[in-house]
Amino acid sequence: MIDEFLARPLTARVATDGPTVRPTWYLWEDGAFWILSGPWSRLPSLVLSRPRIALSVDVCELDTGVVVQVLASGDASVRPFDVPRGRRKLVRYLGDDEQRWDPRFREYLHGDVGAVWVHLRPSRLVAKDLSYEVPEKP
Template sequence: MTEPDFDIDAFLARPLTAHVATSGPTVRPTWYLWEDEALWILTGPWTKLLGRVKADPAVAVAIGVCDIATGEVRQVIARGKAEVLPFDVPRGRRKLSRYLGADETRWDERFRRYLHDDPAERGTVWLRLRPSSLTATDLSYQV
């Protein structure tokens, strides 16, 4: 990994949208959790993503921000092989609360189900990417 232009951990702690690329190529937006030097993405059999990763675990994930009001233009690109791991509720709660807020009663029912349904029955799993390559670029400008 090259020396980043900014604090990667602080950047990835923000509730930004990541774009996951799999073989095909296929690119799809997703929410993520940056934890333990890995990207965690919630998925299951209701998406094509899980099948694509099982067929070929090589992925690239791009996370970026472009704010013309402040001039902030930053990106992080992670590459590596994704692993399929069992879903755990505490990590799921941490991930979803980043995007939806701490008050679960205000969440749409489909998000609450991830925390209360049986993950084995529903097929909910984590894709974990411990990047073999992580690039951070700051292209910000003054407004």
């Protein structure tokens, strides 16, 4: 299973000076990344102790040749959670119908789970389009 999985054309994320790397959903709003987190994750305490972080968002679509990456870095902060922004972020990934969401996601908005935002207004933000032309199949 591992060999089959690693043989797929996936994107790796590599971090140094920590090390810790994690996938995350995010909201890009007001020139900043907003990442929902809380006591279930080490991310807020890591940011509080060492605020410098790097973030990568990328796609690699072999059937279309679209390869795009955005790299961001800077000093992050931990901010109080607000429900309206939380709803905008979760709707983006899960759709409008909260009743169809997994209960833990609804709990972020309606419960007292200690949610916070990890906020990154990048001091460095680079976008690269590495797309290529895909030949038509004969």
